[in-house]
Amino acid sequence: MTAEDIEGLMMPITSTLSRTSIHAVDFDREPERFKVYTQRDLGAIDALRSLPDSLRFEMQVVASVLPFRVNDYVIRELIDWDRVPEDPIFQLTFPQRGMLSDLHYDRMAMAHRSGMDKQGLKAVADEIRAQLNPHPAGQLELNVPRDENGDPIVGLQHKYRETVLFFPSQGQTCHSYCSFCFRWAQFIGDKSLRMATTEAGKLHDYLRDHQEVTDLLVTGGDPMVMKSRQLKAYLEPLLHPDFSHIRSIRIGTKALTFWPQRFVTDEDADELIEWLHHLTIAGKHVAIMAHYNHAREMGTAIAKAAIGRLRGAGAEIRSQGPLLAHINDDPRAWVDLWQEQVKLGIIPYYMFVERDTGSRHHFEVPLFRAWEIYRDAMRRVSGLGRTARGPSMSALPGKVEVQGVAEIQGEKVFVLRFIQARDPEWVQRPFFAQFDEQATWLDQLKPAFGEKKFFFE
Ligand SMILES: *Cc1c(COP(=O)(O)O)cnc(C)c1O
Ligand code: SF4
Numbered sequence: 076m077t078a079e080d081i082e083g084l085m086m087p088i089t090s091t092l093s094r095t096s097i098h099a100v101d102f103d104r105e106p107e108r109f110k111v112y113t114q115r116d117l118g119a120i121d122a123l124r125s126l127p128d129s130l131r132f133e134m135q136v137v138a139s140v141l142p143f144r145v146n147d148y149v150i151r152e153l154i155d156w157d158r159v160p161e162d163p164i165f166q167l168t169f170p171q172r173g174m175l176s177d178l179h180y181d182r183m184a185m186a187h188r189s190g191m192d193k194q195g196l197k198a199v200a201d202e203i204r205a206q207l208n209p210h211p212a213g214q215l216e217l218n219v220p221r222d223e224n225g226d227p228i229v230g231l232q233h234k235y236r237e238t239v240l241f242f243p244s245q246g247q248t249c250h251s252y253c254s255f256c257f258r259w260a261q262f263i264g265d266k267s268l269r270m271a272t273t274e275a276g277k278l279h280d281y282l283r284d285h286q287e288v289t290d291l292l293v294t295g296g297d298p299m300v301m302k303s304r305q306l307k308a309y310l311e312p313l314l315h316p317d318f319s320h321i322r323s324i325r326i327g328t329k330a331l332t333f334w335p336q337r338f339v340t341d342e343d344a345d346e347l348i349e350w351l352h353h354l355t356i357a358g359k360h361v362a363i364m365a366h367y368n369h370a371r372e373m374g375t376a377i378a379k380a381a382i383g384r385l386r387g388a389g390a391e392i393r394s395q396g397p398l399l400a401h402i403n404d405d406p407r408a409w410v411d412l413w414q415e416q417v418k419l420g421i422i423p424y425y426m427f428v429e430r431d432t433g434s435r436h437h438f439e440v441p442l443f444r445a446w447e448i449y450r451d452a453m454r455r456v457s458g459l460g461r462t463a464r465g466p467s468m469s470a471l472p473g474k475v476e477v478q479g480v481a482e483i484q485g486e487k488v489f490v491l492r493f494i495q496a497r498d499p500e501w502v503q504r505p506f507f508a509q510f511d512e513q514a515t516w517l518d519q520l521k522p523a524f525g526e527k528k529f530f531f532e
Pocket of ligand 2 (some may be wrong): 248249251252253255256258259295296297327329366
């Protein structure tokens with residue numbers, strides 16, 4: 076093949092490059108208005124009108140305890156209403172009866188039926204919420220670093236040596252809420268449970284003083300709810316030579332699912348894309364840590380356009396998300412997810428185990444089953460789709476991956492390892508737990524071979 080032939084082959088590709096270029100978008104770019112519904116507006120969602128009254132009442136009851144927020148795009152384009160209530164995106168965003176225990180559900184249902192006033196309902200809700208483990212894995216206290224005066228730097232977490240988590244205060248909400256979200260406590264308006272800071276200065280001081288940090292992970296909520304210029308104010312100073320040790324800037328987001336317009340048609344979308352491009356040209360690795368649960372989330376034209384624009388700006392998109400009953404607890408769902416991601420240029424990164432908080436019992440999948448699903452799905456994708464590690468539990472000592480089940484000297488065991496650990500010495504060290512088909516979390520596992528403790532305890 077001659078150079079001309081190759082060029083000929085390239086032509087049609089370059090002519091459609093606008094999808095991935097920075098400025099032009101071959102997308103009908105009429106900006107859409109962001110319209111959101113919360114618990115108060117459940118009655119105003121037209122799509123729900125055709126559902127049975129009993130289902131609507133259940134949703135009302137659950138939504139008065141757990142946070143609920145969904146936008147018009149999700150309702151219109153992501154949910155398949157012919158398949159409700161089983162539809163995975165409906166399960167992902169709308170309140171479900173099973174998200175509360177029978178005891179809590181009955182309590183709240185009774186309160187509604189008795190015609191209790193708003194204040195009364197709130198008191199019942201608060202009481203139930205307090206029992207739902209609002210901050211798992213010691214997040215709030217344990218990992219918050221301190222400044223030179225010994226004062227906690229609110230809004231930062233530094234758990235693993237090389238990565239600092241930053242929770243900008245303007246990014247502590249999302250374009251919609253996931254029904255299983257472990258950060259729900261941040262969304263119910265209890266300020267004492269909120270992890271956020273307004274001070275960019277403190278972030279920069281901390282990073283300047285910690286040369287061992289290579290990665291900054293901006294997270295929330297969803298930092299992409301912020302205006303481009305707000306995000307820029309936090310991140311642009313990192314181009315200064317004082318921060319040359321910060322090699323990677325990661326932004327955790329579900330906006331590619333819940334509001335891809337953020338990257339394409341929103342008023343300040345171009346500013347965001349141009350500025351991310353600027354960061355990558357200046358030598359930073361920009362990684363969009365995209366939260367995905369289902370292939371459907373990438374199915375719309377606007378979602379694909381958003382992915383294309385981010386990639387065109389030089390950002391990598393890595394995907395992570397939990398394995399959830401009712402949403403993606405079968406190998407096929409993960410095969411579809413990973414294959415579609417590879418096709419669109421997204422790198423599968425983590426498969427998480429749903430953590431121990433809030434509505435977990437509705438979504439939880441035993442570790443053994445999670446591993447079976449992971450393995451089954453892995454077997455059916457090419458090497459490019461096998462980059463997701465998991466199933467992984469984000470537990471107190473670190474991220475623990477279930478590597479598999481083995482029989483060693485007559486004992487059936489789980490083989491586990493730390494992907495990430497509070498103590499870097501623990502990373503990649505295999506360890507063993509007694510096999511337990513029902514166990515759903517690390518704290519339910521017992522060491523194998525008659526040992527009294529795990530090595531990290
Ligand atoms: C997962 C996680 C990170 C990032 O870990 P990587 O293995 O580098 O992706 C950082 N901090 C916390 C608290 C985490 O849970
Ligand atoms: S996008 Fe993330 S933080 Fe927001 S509701 Fe979903 S899981 Fe929670």
